[in-house]
Amino acid sequence: MPSIVRGPRSPVLCTQTLGELIEAQAHRNSSRTGASFPWQHHSLSYQQFADRSKLLAKSMLEVGLQHGDCIGIMAGNCYQYIEVFLGAARIGCPLVVFNNTYSAEELCSALSVSCCKLLFLASNIGLKSLESHIQAVGIRPEELPLLKRIVQLSRKTMNIPSNVEIMPYSAFVSNDHSASINDATLRRAECKVRNTDVLNLQFTSGTTGAPKAAMLTHFNLINNALLFGSGLRLTDKDIVCCPPPLFHCFGLVMGFLGAFTHSSSIVFPCDQFDANLVLDAVSEAKCTVILGVPTMFIAQMEANKRKGYRLDTLRLGVGAGSTVPAPLMRDLRQKMGIETMLIAYGMTETSPVSFMTSIEDDDERRATTVGRIQPHTLAKVVDSEGNILPRGVPGELCVGGYLLQKGYWQNEAKTAEVMKLDDAGIRWVYTGDECVITADEYCVVTGRIKDLIIRGRSPEHYDSLILTRGENISPVQVEDRLLEHKSIADACVVSIKDSKYGEVVGCFLRLEENSSKPSNAEVNQWVRQRLGSHKAPQHVFWIGDPGVGLDYPKTGSGKIQKHILRTVGDKLVAGMQVKPKL
Template identity: 50%
Template sequence: MDKPTICVEPLSLVQGQSEPALWSVSLESVLNEKAEEHNNTPAVIFPWQNKQLSFAQLRQRGQLVAASLLRTGAQHGDCVGIIAGNRYEYLEVFLGGGLIGCKVLVLNNTYRPWELRHALERTECRILFLAPTIGSRSLIEHVDLLSSSSSQGSLPSLIQIVFYGDSPTNVTMKHQNYDEFTSFMKVDSDKLDKWEFWRRSVQPSNTLSFQLTSGTTGAPKVAMLSHLSMLNNARFVGLRLGITSTDVICCPPPLFHCFGLVMGFLAGLIHGSTVVFPSDYFNADAVLDSVYRHQCTTLLGVPTMFIAELEALQSRNDRIISLRKGLIAGSTISHTLMNRLSKSMGLSEMTIAYGMTETAPVSFMSAADDAPNKRNETVGRVMPHTQAKVINQLGETLPRGVRGELCVSGYGLQKGYLKNKAKTAEVMKFDKDGILWMHTGDECVIDSEGYCRVTGRIKDIIIRGGENIFPAEIEERLIAHPAVSEASVVGVRDVKYGEVVACFLKRALQQVDRPTTEEMQSWVNDVMSRSKTPQYVFWVGDGGVCEDFPTTGSGKHQKHLLREIGNQLVRC
């Protein structure tokens, strides 16, 4: 008698391609190579500052800032901080710090004064570059707090503030403006030996940047990212996106986030593309103006940015003809939005990237030639030289198609959280084979073809009467409604079930009539079980709800704040 065939599902363990080989380089070697290769070609354009820099000028200005940092007292291994909008000086400081081995701290430009001070204390920042205004927002209160903290001795490491533009009045600590800071056009002779020593001392494994996590659920941690991890990630993102030296990339995401800095600036630098930064702070009209004026071929952004750009486009008579490629990070998007982007903006080659700050950042990404359902329902396949797996609560790798926590390994992993061994050990763990894995906290499923679908944050799972409910699938259904442009689903307290589903919605501008609560509930209930149907429907902008979605500086919805708002509304 024949033995029965036993079918074993393959495990949710995927390995990225091993070609092309990893680079083992520092920022300086990449900058030198691209300056020689592309020379006077525009590397970056800042329309709002009426400024552009060629690849050669980027290198020259980076070297100038490096020399100025040395002259001010910075050394290899010191922390140099920036809090500013997207401006050309930001890139000069990032390059200058990297050239001499400084750790460049990119600070969230939405930080409140005490958050800025806390970040500077934790990183022992030596020199801070600060814009007194970002968009219409003033940072004078931040400056006042830093001055008083310095005079009280609570910021002993901070030796100087460098202001972009005119220095504010009544600053009591050492300061100067950026033009003064960079006024010496060469390295002093007595610093020349130190300059050469520090340059030669920079290794690919050295920390290039301190990146603060977005902090959607708690206090941010300081991730340490190396030259090797950031440069290779930018390179692979550009390859999968298909950008070349003929592309002009429009990059609205902020430079303090990996999206703007790695996936935007560094990817453009490595692939010889021109990168346009439309404004210091996101402005949909400025994005459209930049696309028209500079004939951009590629547009980057999170979903909320693309939605705002589509809405701004409705009031214009212009037609976009230059755009072809787009890159969305932060979440998957609906078929409806994908079709609108293709039809209205010419973005026929949309791709989606997934990652986290701690992985430098992208670990999965779709490609333009993926099937349409794979391009907007998944975050694509694993990136080169990256390994990923989906595990259960026991740490066991699950079969394909089964949900669990996504873990990532490879070159992109952070070096750890600065001065926080406990938190590092919580998320970075060696398996029995000695492989170090980053536990992402994201609940995902990997299908038979290796595509990854993010089903939500594990900590955001709603437990209704013992049933696990995943917000992402409900959000996908909600934003498929023509009246909804954005949706966020959270659990709110309930006496009977412990938690029930609540949704926060933003209405699409083109819709005159807003659906009732019953209509939205019916929309969800038509395709999902009753337990997943929102018991509460809140519209952003309504009195007592919130004027807009609370977001991080990188555009992610802060669900812990939405839960608080929902619980308050339910009690009312």
């Protein structure tokens, strides 16, 4: 039997835009709490979703934004994030969500690629100040000619020299600021929006390392959220705890939109992940569902050893990014009261969920697979020539259906690489993941075809405190930065196994002739100066050193064999960690 599966054709897909859905949900739920942010001592009702998003939309129109203009945001999980998202949706302005770990230079690059005209920027995320980001953006008008204004998500703006107007969020959304835009003007702008319009741009790493922004439409995201929430059996009685960040599909789509489309309430316990604040929120709000990657759940169990909360309201946990091992499921049941853990699988380009386990699945299915295909979704497993493989044979997973991105923003070449039409005229996204479709149509992820390093995925042994979300790291991007160092002649970056983060960055370097070898700390700092700290190499190996080899292992065509380097690196690190017998 061939490895091709089709999801059910029911329920009927939603055709509303998010703006239309905002109004419908406000009418249906009115004063019901839609989202709460205990770390900000703030909450929003469904009616406030409508009212506040109107204010934001009017202010956006007042400063000259039009249908299709991009709006950027870099912030933690704050109430302003939701207001900006909903306000932009009303008038057809795609919201570009920037990774919280971006360096100032990475933010400027992403702003340039996405052509943002307006940027919402937090003053800090957790303990990390974004002053350098604000300054970098504000003094580069030649690189960001379209950017006209920065709105700081704080009461006062920083006193920073800038060629771009900077104003506080409170002033931007004030009634006075949007007074020139009346309700009739807003309605005319809203009438231009179609469900095929881009709602959200999400940057995703690829094998080339070049920044690409997935264009996700109203139709994509609303329906993915509806189907995901249905799989959780969400109702207006549920309270969802959402530690994953809003710059990921996990937080924005599966979290916020999943709850919003089912009239549930959602709690964002912290601006960035803090296990203690998550536990406080679950206990105080009596949350019924909790989202997270396995490493988050591990950290929460460790933290609860000190807090000692009796968490008896959670009926469901949802993991993404990797399967949840059976031992972890048992611990979550015993220590956090989570009777059932579900796994959702997908990628940014598929809005994101394409496979998901169900409440009816037994523990073994939920621990070893990513479930079955979602409704209105297609999937197949193919070989390197694109031929569909038999069930049980590993190959590359391809996904089709309503959930496919519109393409990569202003990048037809990269879109064509990932999205391909078959002979029947069906469009597929090639995921880069190696998978198996079983005889009973469950999907098992067996590896990755792409060379992405995923720092923060669940390790096999989860016996340490991990405070991470699972970040995709492009080796090429790190390699390019390393090669800028005057002492480095060649660089190859691979994943190295890690008991804490699952995978971390390792690099194999060749020293420039007649150069002095920089220390590991210097190499790490060199990368940190330009890229996010999570991209800095944790392990540095030099060609010619004992155990490394005199040259890179290569194929007959001269391509470096990264899988061999990964094995070498893993062995070297394991040897370093062996304690001598006394």
